[in-house]
Amino acid sequence: MDLFLSLLNMTVEASVPYLLITIGGVFVARAGVFNISMEGCTEFSAFAGILFTFVTGKIWVGVICSILLALFINFVFYIFTVKLNGNLSVVGTGINLMAACIPASLLSALFFTRSNLIATNIINPADMMYDVPILRSIPVLSDILNRQTLITYLTPFIVFGLILVMYKTKFGIYVRVTGENPSAAQAVGIKTNRIKMYCLLISAVTCALAGLNLSVEKLGMYTINMSANRGFICLSAINCGRKEPGKACIYALIFGFVRALQTIINNFVPVAISSLLGIMPYVAIIVVLLIVEIPNARKNHLRCFRDLA
Amino acid sequence: MGSILIETRDITKKFGDFTANDKINIAVEEGEIRAIIGENGAGKSTLMNMLYGILKPTSGEILFNGKPVILDSPLDAIKLGIGMVHQHFKLSPSLSIYENIVLGDETVKTLNVFGKHFKGFLVDQKKEMAEIQALVDKFNFNLDITAKVRDISIGAKQRVEILKMLYRNVNLLILDEPTAVLIPSEVEDLIERMQDLKKAGKTIIIITHKLNEVKMCADNITVIRGGRVIGTVRNDESTTDSDLAEMMVGRPVLLRVNKSDKKPGDKVVYRVSNLSAKDSDGKKIINDISFDIHENEVIGIAGVEGNGQTDLMLALTGLLDISEGSVSFNGEDITGLWPDELRRHKIGIVPEDRYRQGLCLGMPVSANLIAGMHGRWPFCVHGIMQNAPIKENKERLVEAFDIRLGSDDPPVGSLSGGNAQKVIIAREFSKHPQLLLVSQPTRGVDIGAIEFIHNEILRMRDKGAAILIFSSELSEVVGLSDKVYVMYKGEFVGIFKSDDVSFNELGLYMSGVKRMSKEEIAANG
Numbered sequence: 008m009d010l011f012l013s014l015l016n017m018t019v020e021a022s023v024p025y026l027l028i029t030i031g032g033v034f035v036a037r038a039g040v041f042n043i044s045m046e047g048c049t050e051f052s053a054f055a056g057i058l059f060t061f062v063t064g065k066i067w068v069g070v071i072c073s074i075l076l077a078l079f080i081n082f083v084f085y086i087f088t089v090k091l092n093g094n095l096s097v098v099g100t101g102i103n104l105m106a107a108c109i110p111a112s113l114l115s116a117l118f119f120t121r122s123n124l125i126a127t128n129i130i131n132p133a134d135m136m137y138d139v140p141i142l143r144s145i146p147v148l149s150d151i152l153n154r155q156t157l158i159t160y161l162t163p164f165i166v167f168g169l170i171l172v173m174y175k176t177k178f179g180i181y182v183r184v185t186g187e188n189p190s191a192a193q194a195v196g197i198k199t200n201r202i203k204m205y206c207l208l209i210s211a212v213t214c215a216l217a218g219l220n221l222s223v224e225k226l227g228m229y230t231i232n233m234s235a236n237r238g239f240i241c242l243s244a245i246n247c248g249r250k251e252p253g254k255a256c257i258y259a260l261i262f263g264f265v266r267a268l269q270t271i272i273n274n275f276v277p278v279a280i281s282s283l284l285g286i287m288p289y290v291a292i293i294v295v296l297l298i299v300e301i302p303n304a305r306k307n308h309l310r311c312f313r314d315l316a
Numbered sequence: 317m318g319s320i321l322i323e324t325r326d327i328t329k330k331f332g333d334f335t336a337n338d339k340i341n342i343a344v345e346e347g348e349i350r351a352i353i354g355e356n357g358a359g360k361s362t363l364m365n366m367l368y369g370i371l372k373p374t375s376g377e378i379l380f381n382g383k384p385v386i387l388d389s390p391l392d393a394i395k396l397g398i399g400m401v402h403q404h405f406k407l408s409p410s411l412s413i414y415e416n417i418v419l420g421d422e423t424v425k426t427l428n429v430f431g432k433h434f435k436g437f438l439v440d441q442k443k444e445m446a447e448i449q450a451l452v453d454k455f456n457f458n459l460d461i462t463a464k465v466r467d468i469s470i471g472a473k474q475r476v477e478i479l480k481m482l483y484r485n486v487n488l489l490i491l492d493e494p495t496a497v498l499i500p501s502e503v504e505d506l507i508e509r510m511q512d513l514k515k516a517g518k519t520i521i522i523i524t525h526k527l528n529e530v531k532m533c534a535d536n537i538t539v540i541r542g543g544r545v546i547g548t549v550r551n552d553e554s555t556t557d558s559d560l561a562e563m564m565v566g567r568p569v570l571l572r573v574n575k576s577d578k579k580p581g582d583k584v585v586y587r588v589s590n591l592s593a594k595d596s597d598g599k600k601i602i603n604d605i606s607f608d609i610h611e612n613e614v615i616g617i618a619g620v621e622g623n624g625q626t627d628l629m630l631a632l633t634g635l636l637d638i639s640e641g642s643v644s645f646n647g648e649d650i651t652g653l654w655p656d657e658l659r660r661h662k663i664g665i666v667p668e669d670r671y672r673q674g675l676c677l678g679m680p681v682s683a684n685l686i687a688g689m690h691g692r693w694p695f696c697v698h699g700i701m702q703n704a705p706i707k708e709n710k711e712r713l714v715e716a717f718d719i720r721l722g723s724d725d726p727p728v729g730s731l732s733g734g735n736a737q738k739v740i741i742a743r744e745f746s747k748h749p750q751l752l753l754v755s756q757p758t759r760g761v762d763i764g765a766i767e768f769i770h771n772e773i774l775r776m777r778d779k780g781a782a783i784l785i786f787s788s789e790l791s792e793v794v795g796l797s798d799k800v801y802v803m804y805k806g807e808f809v810g811i812f813k814s815d816d817v818s819f820n821e822l823g824l825y826m827s828g829v830k831r832m833s834k835e836e837i838a839a840n841g
Contacts (some may be wrong), residue, residue, distance in 0.1 A: 175438050177422045184408040184419060191406040195420030195480070196391040229585040308637035310654070311631070311673075 012150045019151060021270070022263025024049070024217035024234075025240065028241040029259040030169050031153060031213030033252045034206040034244050038199075041185035043099035045214050046238025047106030050075045052218025054124075054193055057229035058295045060192060061126040070219055077215035080258045081207040089203045098288055103238075106205070111231055117233070123230040130227035140216040156224040158216050186250075214238070236288075242291050245250070258295065265291040317731050320382070320463075321346040321519050322367065322398070323489055327376030329362050336362040338375065338543040344488075348522045349510060351551075353527070355564055359543040359730060360523045364490050367521075368400040368699040369393040399481030405473050409466035414448040416465055417480050451483060455512060470621060476838040478509070489513065491522045495529050499620045500790065500823035505534045512805040525564070525763070527557045565763050578778050580798055582612035585782035591641035593631045601627045603806045604834075605641070607841055609751070609782035614773070615783045616797030616814065620826050625786045626668060627678035630753045632784070633665050634658050643753060650758035659688050661751075662674035664744035666785070670733075670753035673738045677729035682723060684728045685743050717742040718768065734765030740818035741769055745776055752776060755786040770796060790819055799841075804828050810841045 035042045055076045060069030071159050087093040115121045135156050142153040173179040184192045185199045222229045246257030275280040319344045329337040337359045344350045356359045365371040369387030377384045406418050425436040448461050457475050495503045539546040546563050549555050586609040595601045602624045609615050628634035634655045642651045667673035686695045694705040719738045758766040787793045794814045800824040802810040809831035824830045
């Protein structure tokens, strides 16, 4: 029972970055931009959060710098792809590759280490967890939900808020039309490029929050490859959910659950196997996609691509 | 008549060296319905796009209400009161009708904070719906405003586009080829709506190449050819269809195809029996279709788009699984064969969408002319492409089918619609097929090329081929075929001899008002 509760507790904790990256990414995907650089954006944010906290000694500076950096990265992505019509995969891969090497290079240049940057003297991870009085008194929920970080508590509000934005506001309608039929949007004077930019900026903030959650909030340190392909996994969550924010978030929760499961199993198996368990999220993607897509493929009677018919 | 609403003075548009519009002067009076007619590529759309702010004129000026105006975008045009409905609808399928109409102009809820009103974030759907419902009722548009646009008919989509403009209070409405996609009853309805709008004081410019409809609705007709105005005539008894056609093309044209007297033979070449196919939800999209085609016979299939013609064509050409029934060719069972196997049986296929299914745009004409036979002798020997026969084949077909190429062997994507279609016709017809499956043979093709393609189809018929034609152009299906089947919701609902059927009668069957019993269809088939 304890094990099960701690699995759920860890699922909540582990789902946060997946949910954040996914909900922001849904906006970008819905606006018709295929953005593979969420991975790089998250990695940079996680790094910047710790770096600037470490250098200035103030957490809020780290947080703000991290968000600004993420906004800058996605703005650059916007300029190169949407404005200048560059290839989405080339620019996206470029950002991801930079995220894989710039933090390592800066770490060795500034701090003579290649693996991590520890800021626990400024950030005490135990202080980052909040004891919510109401939750404390409810027996089971307390074990699952209490003593989580600030961003964790913010996440459901961000998710539901953005779903509301998608379906109930002008901006949400414009995002959906921009992706579905840009010429319909342009014909009534909606500036589709600007809509895409706003979506990328929303995604930048959610990626930054995900990165901050990973480095600043949970550990007080940054390690190389901290985002650990969460950006890519969220990309599959978005597409499995057919770009519907609600469905995509359910996939994000599944991936969060698998992540938590992996962490727990790690405690019981030899090191060789626990390294291998790193593939669990990916296996989960394949299994989930198979389960979702096989019935669709069975039902398909077309012998050519659907858009040809 | 009122004063002049919109006028162009020596308006010219050049794309590089090509002059699309050459010093065009037109003047449209307030409250009139003006038709602008011309062949594809004559420059009608270019002119309208300039009036709507999509294109900027190279020189010349536009006067609206007597004042020169500069239109940088459609928004400027709409602000002045100029609205346009495009041939390809600019709607968002997943949104409802009213959401599409108000798109870009949504009403937001106001927030009431301590007695002060602030602009809120959430869209006020109730208020929008009431407003649009009032508009629909006012102009008699007959729409369920909460239906999703992806679920409504093409005629309804067009009404949504017109409403979108009316919601923005335009005075001048430009309709680009509005009847191209409609069935006869919808065309009549549209013309009635246009008369209503005229009574309400709106001015309408309609672009088209369908002469009979122009005759029905326009006050004045302007003919454009090769980017120049040929003339403007009043629409009365003295202007005939053939005069207008001659003005459009520059030479006398046959408006009807001339079929030879040759009667269909007795031999059944193609037999389709009780054919059904399902979509991904397991719903039957084509249901129990049976027909025979004899040698020397053309069978036409008419119907409103989206009633299963596309799916039937896919099933017959091996691109959709057949769930029940069989297909035989010269007595041999060919049910469920793939397209390459069908081609090996000497069956020619002219697909519905020439650019996506029929041609490879980036590849040269010579390669497109051997597509489907590219792995076979003499074009390919031991897996290596043979340039000499490919070139020879191209030269022979370009000559025989009068395909106009800009250079020696340009990519197909650079050809006009008519010439691109001729590439497919040449490829499929030159194999001496015994059976031709043809879908939309002349969609978006100019009058000269239409005449040529129709004659080629009839020539194949007289040579003994069995031919199946799908077309949304009623005059084409009826004109070319010996018998016409009408398809409605995936089923055949009527069969007619093309010699004695009226379009109105066909329209009743196409819209599902009338239908024949299965026995009646079988007896006449």
